Amino acid sequence: MKPNSKHSRRLIRAAVAVLALVALGGLIAVAQADDTKPAAPKKLTGAELYAVNCNRCHPERYPTEFNSAQWQTIMIHMRVRANLPAKQAKEILKYMKEEAGN
Amino acid sequence: MKNNFTPRFISSAAASCILGLTATQPAAAAVSDEDFNALKATVQQLQQAHDQDQKQIQTLQQQLGETQTLATNAVVAADAVAQAQANPPRNALHNFTMVGDAEIQYAKTYGNGTHNGFELADFAPIFLYRANDNILFEAGFDIMLQNGSASGTNSYNGVAGSAYTHDSGSSTSVSLSFAQMDYLVNDYVTFVGGYMLLPLGTYSERGAGWLNKIPDDPLGVEFLPGAGAGAQLRGAYPLGESGQMLTYAVYCANGPSSVDGTGNAYTLDGGGNKISNLDLGGNVGIQNDGNNGNLHSAPSGGGRLGWFVPWGGAHKDLELGVSGQTGSWDDASSYTWSALVLDGALHVGPNVEVKGEYIDTWYNTSDAGTIRPWGAWVQAGYKLAGLDWDMPVISDIELVGRVDKENNGLDKLGSGLGAETRRYTMGYVYYITNTLLFEGDYEFIHSCIPGSSPLTANQLIFQLSYGF
Numbered sequence: 001m002k003p004n005s006k007h008s009r010r011l012i013r014a015a016v017a018v019l020a021l022v023a024l025g026g027l028i029a030v031a032q033a034d035d036t037k038p039a040a041p042k043k044l045t046g047a048e049l050y051a052v053n054c055n056r057c058h059p060e061r062y063p064t065e066f067n068s069a070q071w072q073t074i075m076i077h078m079r080v081r082a083n084l085p086a087k088q089a090k091e092i093l094k095y096m097k098e099e100a101g102n
Numbered sequence: 103m104k105n106n107f108t109p110r111f112i113s114s115a116a117a118s119c120i121l122g123l124t125a126t127q128p129a130a131a132a133v134s135d136e137d138f139n140a141l142k143a144t145v146q147q148l149q150q151a152h153d154q155d156q157k158q159i160q161t162l163q164q165q166l167g168e169t170q171t172l173a174t175n176a177v178v179a180a181d182a183v184a185q186a187q188a189n190p191p192r193n194a195l196h197n198f199t200m201v202g203d204a205e206i207q208y209a210k211t212y213g214n215g216t217h218n219g220f221e222l223a224d225f226a227p228i229f230l231y232r233a234n235d236n237i238l239f240e241a242g243f244d245i246m247l248q249n250g251s252a253s254g255t256n257s258y259n260g261v262a263g264s265a266y267t268h269d270s271g272s273s274t275s276v277s278l279s280f281a282q283m284d285y286l287v288n289d290y291v292t293f294v295g296g297y298m299l300l301p302l303g304t305y306s307e308r309g310a311g312w313l314n315k316i317p318d319d320p321l322g323v324e325f326l327p328g329a330g331a332g333a334q335l336r337g338a339y340p341l342g343e344s345g346q347m348l349t350y351a352v353y354c355a356n357g358p359s360s361v362d363g364t365g366n367a368y369t370l371d372g373g374g375n376k377i378s379n380l381d382l383g384g385n386v387g388i389q390n391d392g393n394n395g396n397l398h399s400a401p402s403g404g405g406r407l408g409w410f411v412p413w414g415g416a417h418k419d420l421e422l423g424v425s426g427q428t429g430s431w432d433d434a435s436s437y438t439w440s441a442l443v444l445d446g447a448l449h450v451g452p453n454v455e456v457k458g459e460y461i462d463t464w465y466n467t468s469d470a471g472t473i474r475p476w477g478a479w480v481q482a483g484y485k486l487a488g489l490d491w492d493m494p495v496i497s498d499i500e501l502v503g504r505v506d507k508e509n510n511g512l513d514k515l516g517s518g519l520g521a522e523t524r525r526y527t528m529g530y531v532y533y534i535t536n537t538l539l540f541e542g543d544y545e546f547i548h549s550c551i552p553g554s555s556p557l558t559a560n561q562l563i564f565q566l567s568y569g570f
Contacts, residue, residue: 043343051416052345056449057308058569059536066199073199073232076284077240079292081299081307083349083408085340086289 046095049088057082063099071096202227202242203312203569213559222247223565226279226311241281247272280329294334294353297386301336301351301406302326302425303443303459312567315483315500315531316543321508321523322461322477326441327382327427330355332401349408349423357402357429358439358465359385365432367470368517378512378519380431380439380465380473402429402439417452421445431465439465453488453500457481470514477508483531500531502543513552523549529563539567 044052054060066074071093079089133141204225210218228242252270256263282296299307305320306328332355339348359381362369369379385397404427412419428440440463447457458480464472481504487497504527513520529543542564549557 044345048416049345052412052419055417055452056419056421056447058313059533059539061536069196070199072235073197073230073238074201076232076238076286077201077228077230079286080238080284080294080336083336083338083351085338085347086286088340088345088347 044088044091046091046093046098050092050095053082053084053088053092054078063096064101066096066100067102068097068100071100197232199230199232200227201230201570203567205312205317205565205567207317207566208564210562211559212561213557218562223317224311236286238284239282240284242279244275244277244279246275248275249273290337290339292336294336295332297329297331298334298353298355299329300327300353300355300404300427301334302404302427302441303406303445303461304421304423304447305445305459312537312539312569315502315541316481316504316527316529317541317563317565317567318545320459320477320479320481320504321506321525322459322479325382325461325463325475325477325508325510326443327355327358330357330402331386332356345410345412345419347410349410350405351425352403352405354401354403355427356385356387356396357398357427358382358431359397360432363397363433365434365437365466365468367467367473367512367514368519376517376519378510379467398430398433399435400430402427404428404441406443417449419447419449421447432468437466437468439463451488453485455483464511467514470517473511473514475509475511477506479504479506495532498533500533501529502531503528516553518551518553521549521551523547537569539565539569541565541567 051060063071075089075093075096078084079086084092202225205223207221207223208218209221210216223246225245226242227245228240231239233239249269250271250273251267253265253267255265278297280297280299282294282298285293285295287293301307303323303326305314305323306326310319330353332353334351334353336351336353337349341347360366361377361379361381364379366379368376371377387396388394389397404425406423406425408421408423410419410421423445424443425445426440426442428438431437431439442462444460445458447455449455458478460478462474462476464474466472481502483500483502485497485500489496491497505525506527507522507524509522510520525548526546527543529541532540534540543562545561545563547559547561549559551557
């Protein structure tokens with residue numbers, strides 16, 4: 001039973017840590033929300049979605065680093081790898097292809 | 103005679119009058135030659151003008167025809183260009199792209215008697231081939247260099263001495279990290295099949311190589327299979343328009359296996375050394391004798407649920423995930439291996455990041471009960487650009503720190519394999535460019551094996567990482 005007790009304690013500690021993280025995020029979100037008046041949800045552009053999603057895991061890659069055909073390939077790779085919603089991935093791809101210029 | 107003359111005279115006079123009367127009218131409408139000639143000239147001029155107009159009309163019609171031909175040709179050409187742009191010429195490289203990363207290191211480990219040295223830590227290309235807009239083949243490799251080994255007998259002046267085994271020469275290892283087909287079924291479902299990265303936590307999919315801000319892997323991730331042969335469904339559902347989303351992944355894979363096929367906790371390698379009997383990296387479907395099949399009766403099942411919520415635009419977001427896998431691991435399918443992973447990542451503005459994972463695994467054995475390898479890590483980074491010092495080099499540096507711990511759970515039966523390791527890491531990342539990173543860290547490492555003295559082997563690592 002001792003290992004199970006240790007296991008339970010670890011799980012509890014992990015759950016507490018996760019909850020603390022959620023609470024911290026929530027507090028920050030609330031603090032941010034207090035600073036601004038409630039506004040209607042605004043649809044994010046491809047550039048904004050690119051900034052929101054891509055920097056989560058790696059430094060931003062400039063659109064001119066690849067051409068349009070390559071971005072089309074890479075975006076399928078990233079859509080699967082990062083589990084991006086299809087519409088967001090399409091908006092990001094549209095932005096990258098426009099900025100790639102070729 | 104007189105009587106005959108008179109009637110003839112009268113008749114003649116009457117006839118003359120009639121003729122005179124009838125001839126009077128034409129004499130009144132007559133056109134003079136001058137007028138006639140003028141009129142004739144006018145008619146001729148009009149005729150010439152008409153002829154010129156006709157010629158001009160013909161010329162204009164001809165020009166119009168040519169213009170129409172040009173316009174038609176232009177439209178055809180524009181269509182051809184648009185078609186060409188929409189469907190660029192296909193060649194062998196058109197849908198092929200290579201991404202990936204490479205790392206070189208300079209490392210020094212203190213406390214184990216080794217010298218510092220340079221090394222090619224990794225060259226890890228990922229080959230992408232887009233068959234069409236919905237199908238992608240991708241395969242990642244890890245290519246590394248390692249010293250070879252030589253054994254023999256020392257010789258001095260031709261006199262044989264003692265036997266030796268020593269590093270000599272080098273060997274190159276090439277391993278397949280993953281090779282999978284991605285099929286975008288619709289906006290919400292993607293099928294993945296092959297030797298695929300497993301979504302146990304996020305590190306194996308999104309943290310390895312140059313993406314990690316510290317040169318080596320966190321403790322605990324070694325207790326998870328990074329990839330497995332199987333099939334997977336995954337996707338994401340956006341929540342509103344703010345970028346918030348729920349993500350999911352469910353999969354089945356052959357699962358872990360047993361080195362010797364039994365459910366025993368330990369086995370002996372070719373040199374007679376005791377090793378763990380659990381093999382997380384094998385069981386890929388094609389057996390050593392060429393037959394196909396899982397090494398045990400049923401595949402493992404697993405999955406991950408994630409929640410991502412940004413607030414206030416970019417760089418302010420929270421992601422939480424829970425994932426797990428379970429299935430048999432011995433040939434007789436009598437014993438089960440399971441894993442539970444909690445992962446989280448928080449960005450508070452563009453300069454602050456905190457992320458971590460809690461990894462818990464457990465598997466039943468025939469002779470040592472339940473073994474519980476587990477690990478946990480938390481990593482934080484702060485970009486000095488947040489200080490607004492307007493100093494180019496300083497502003498390109500990110501300070502990083504990590505606390506991680508693991509226990510391999512192998513202290514059952516006094517095997518001598520059990521170890522608990524604690525590590526404290528502090529370091530930096532200097533962003534030379536957005537894809538070229540110069541990293542350095544110092545790690546305080548403490549290991550403890552039950553019944554033995556604690557081991558301390560601190561480590562200094564410098565790494566140049568390039569993502570492509």
